[in-house]
Amino acid sequence: MNREFQMADAGSIRHRHENALLALPNVIGVGTGRDETGSEVIDVYVQRKVALQELAPGETIPDVLEGVPVRVVPIGEVTAQAP
16 A cells, blocks of 8 residues: 555544544644554654553543554653744
8 A cells, every 4th residue: 555645544543533632631742653664653742651540531542543553652841932
């Protein structure tokens, strides 16, 4: 299958789930990318990774969305830069 088509598909899946993912605690952003093997993934950016036992039911990030793996990426605190 064409990689551009696969990324567009991952992008469509990300778009369908973006609002729900952004509503989760600690989630800063979402995107698409590729893992170390070149397979497409949906990236979920968080301030820091949180242990599952610290999250309430319904607050966890899924491992897979519509067949596309989800990768949790801790990026730290995000602040606006001065112009």
